[in-house]
Structure formats: structure tokens, C-alpha cells
Amino acid sequence: MSKEKKFLTCDGNQAAAHVSYMFSEVAAIYPITPSSTMAEYVDEWAAAGRKNIFGETVLVQEMQSEGGAAGAVHGSLQAGALTTTYTASQGLLLMIPNMYKIAGELLPCVFHVSARTLASHALSIFGDHQDVMSVRQTGFAMLAEGSVQEVMDLAGVAHLSTIKSRVPFVNFFDGFRTSHEIQKIEMIETDDLAPLLDREALADFRSRALNPENPVARGMAENGDVFFQHREACNKYYDAVPAIVEDYMNKISEITGRKYGLFNYYGAPDAERVIIAMGSVTQAAQEAIDYLVEQGEKVGLVSVHLYRPFSAKHFLAAVPKTAKRIAVLDRTKEPGANGEPLYLDVVDCYYGVENAPMIVGGxxxxxxxxxxxxQILSVYENLALPEPKNNFTLGIVDDVTYMSLPMKAEVALGDKSTYEAKFFGLGADGTVGANKNSVKIIGDNTNKYCQAYFAYDSKKSGGFTCSHLRFGDKPIRSTYLVTTPNFVACHVQAYLHMYDVTRGLRDGGTFLLNTIWEGEELAKNLPNKVKRYFAEHNITVYYINATRIAQEIGLGNRTNTILQSAFFRITEVIPVDLAVEQMKKFIVKSYGKKGQD
Structure with missing residues (x-):
């Protein structure tokens, strides 16, 4: 008997926190963007008395640095408590010494990482795989997800597998793109996962805890006579990981109906050109593949889930036997290396294989x-060349060392029924918060799928923000910014002169402007190129003076709720009365703690 599906509108961090809470007894935390909200959720739920699988509340301890958090995780594991932490970027690097110890001592645990850039020539708070790639040598198993739904489905696999295998796990997904992207997803609940827990393996873990009744010596120093032999003793544990992970993925697939493998193939069964990638790019690649397959092209994609230990057997089974050319996409850079890590792993899998395909990396x-x-189309075009470019870059124009693939014009490949909206705002004017609420209102009150992603510069408060929203009748795989919106709202009139706010707005689309100008003055002050765009593309234009309304009703510079109601009125994505009623609920939720006024 299948139980009723329960939907949740949340981001990747919340999905990871939701699952990790079930399996954690202790969480040692230290905040770092973009992983902070995972720890915040866990802290909040613990404070509210939420229970984990064992019927207990998680003990949350904030440390004074990431090194401290990793040390606390290590100590807590030695004491026999299931312990978790959440981190990214330099924070993860500060945990490396403890990670070697945790793995070397075969202590089961999961580090949830919203993968982020490392500071090199400059710092960046945004997402790629540089941090997780720099811990692949520690002995942690590594599990990757490409969407918010995958995080919900597979985060539990990391927790279940680590307990059974004794090998610790890094569970990672793309910082911001997955960690902060809001999607409507199917929820997995405690009673789905609790029966899958290997209680015997858990009892063994507890029995190994440091205990004055059974004294043991740990963490000794060894010399060359025995160190090497002991270091090799862990091999059998790592050899067992792929089968354990695969078994749990099969069990999760039975619960969800979504098929997961260590490597998932998507595309033409007889594909000749195949991309290998992991993380959120796999979703966008699926759109490109559907487009090409419809045109009769033989292309496909292998999405990597279990990255460490890398199972060559499972990998080769996932790639179609017809593959002649492979492009491996890495979201990291290792200057001076012969190629990036995933590329080198794939090349290694074909060592000694007869008629191996040609392999390039980028x-x-x-x-x-x-x-x-x-950009994905560009990769397939490169693979079709007589001599495909190796070691290429994608999505930039490299006119210095000429490594980049040609930039192609953007094409709208998402589902035709998907409605796309873009909101230009100012950091701290509430635009982002209001849009988060809008997506949750639509997700919770309709059968529509929805997605929201917020692009902002690292100045945050007072900086530029752009919200990208999508709604549709089918699941949304577009893990990239909205480039062809049906609706654009410009919440700051100065942006008309600073940014190309009409760019990509579809013919017959809608434009909403928050402005203090009216009538003749508005017509005079609108830039000519904007007016021309409106005329040529038959755009319906609305304007509102939300700034004045906000001041009149005592909201100060918070124009967000006024513009949010304007969005619902104009687009009628859901009935206006329902939208207003739900907005009032969310306003109480967002601002209630500041007092009833």
C-alpha cells in the first residue's frame, strides 16, 4: 500500500538538514556561506524539540572555528554518538586534519557540504567543486547530488551507508545553485528511512566507543616497520562501499519511484557522444539532450553520484557501449595538472579497454x-569535430590562452508550459524574501511545480539582487538563470539606466516598474531603448509607486509586500484573494517576532 505523497517547497540546504536531523545525535557547527542555513535549521528544530530516529533531540553545539567543529565531531564519534557537521570552502579545508583521523579510525559520520569556491587570486562566496575536490584524498567517501529533490532522496543514503560501511561520507551539492534554489519536491519522512537503518552496525559502532570499563589505546604513533601494513588494512572497507551505497539507492528508489544508481545514464540508448558530469549541471544538460535527441542526434549524459570510492565497474556499465567520444566536465581548476580530477578518473577507467572512446575534459x-x-550544445559540437578541443573552458570567452569553446546564442529549452519571471531589487529591500514567500505560496496552494533562485553580489545589503522564478506543470530542470522571462519587475527605477532590464523579455510579455514618476514625467524619463523594446516586442507595461505607499503605511523602505501583491494581481498565477490571504500569513511568519505593528 503506497502512502500519500507529501510535498515540501524548500531549498537544498533545508532538504539536507531535514534528512541529517533524523540520523544525528550531535551536530558540531560553525557557520560559513552557503552552508550556514543547514546548521540553522538543525538548531531551530532542536530548540523546538523535534525528535530524531532514536526519539531524541539533537544536541547542537556551535564551536569557535571550523577546525574546532571538526575536532568536536571527531571526539563525539570516539564517544559513540552519531555526529554531523555542515560546511563549505575554506571551512572544509580547516577540517582536513581531523578528516584523515576520522577516516583512518573508520568512524561513521557525514559532513554535508554546499560545495563552494576556494579563495585563490580572489575570494568568492559562490559555488563550484574546488573545496570538495581538495578533500578527496582524506579517505572520506563522497556522494554528489544535482537537484533539491536528489538531496532529499540521497542524503539519507550517505547516513545509512556510513553506519553500515564504517567509512565516513562527504555529502555534497552545488553551493547556491542547489543549496539556495527553492523547489517543490516530494518529502521523505523519518518512518521511510528508520526501517533501513542497520541496527547491528550501529550497535557495533556504540560498542567501540571510548569507555573506562573497556580501556583501549588509540591514536598511537607508529614506525615504518608496521605503519604501511596497517594503512593498507582499510582496503576491504572501501571495496565494500559501492555495493552498500547501491543497495541503499535501490531501497530509496523503491520508496520514491525515482531510479538512482552510482552513475545514472540519460539520453539516447545508442549515444555516440557522451558527457560525464556531477552536480546541478546534469539537470540543464538533460534539457539540451532532449532537444538534440528530438533532432535525431545520438547524445547522452552520465551523472556521477558516488564519486569516492570511484567504481570503474559501475561507471563502465553506465556508459553506452556505442560511445565513441566522451567529454568530462569538471567544476574545478587544478593549475599544473594534466587534467581535472573527474577527467583523470574517467581516463583511468578506460586503461586497457579495447576500442576505448576518445576522451576530452573541460x-x-x-x-x-x-x-x-x-553551452552544453557547444560541448556536443566540440565532440563532433575531427579533433575535439581538450582541456577547454565553457561559458567564458578566453581571448588570452584560447581555451574556451565558442559561445552560442541562448535558446529556451525548458518546458513550453513553464512561466518565467525576473525581479530586479536592492539588497535588504525585501524583494528576495517576498519572492521566497511567493514561491512557497504557489507551491503549497497549487499543483504547479516551482523554482526560485536568487542572484546577488557579495555586498548583500544595499547591493544588486535579481530573483529568478519559474512555475510550470512539469518538474523544472532549468538549473540556470532565467534568460527569456515572460514577466520582469524592476523594483528600483535607477536600474533602467544601469542594467539591461528588458533583455530577453518575451514578445507579448509583461513589465512592472516601481517608480516615483507618473504620466508625462514617466514617458520623458524612460530610456529610449527601453521604450523601443516595449514597442517592438508588444510588452504590457504596469507602473506603481510602491515607495510612496510603503512610506504612507509606515513600512519605510520595505516595498516588498506591495510589489509582491502587484505581481500576483498582474500574473494571476493563483487567484488574487487566495494570494492575499496567504501573503498575510507569511507576513506574520516573516515579521511577527518584531511585534504586531
Missing amino acids: RYGLASKDTTPA
């Missing part, structure tokens, strides 16, 4: 650089 998406289906 880099994409550093610091959340947007990766679109048009």
Missing part, C-alpha cells in the same frame, strides 16, 4: 558562473 561554472543548455 572546466565550467567556477564561482557559480551560469551554465546553460546552449
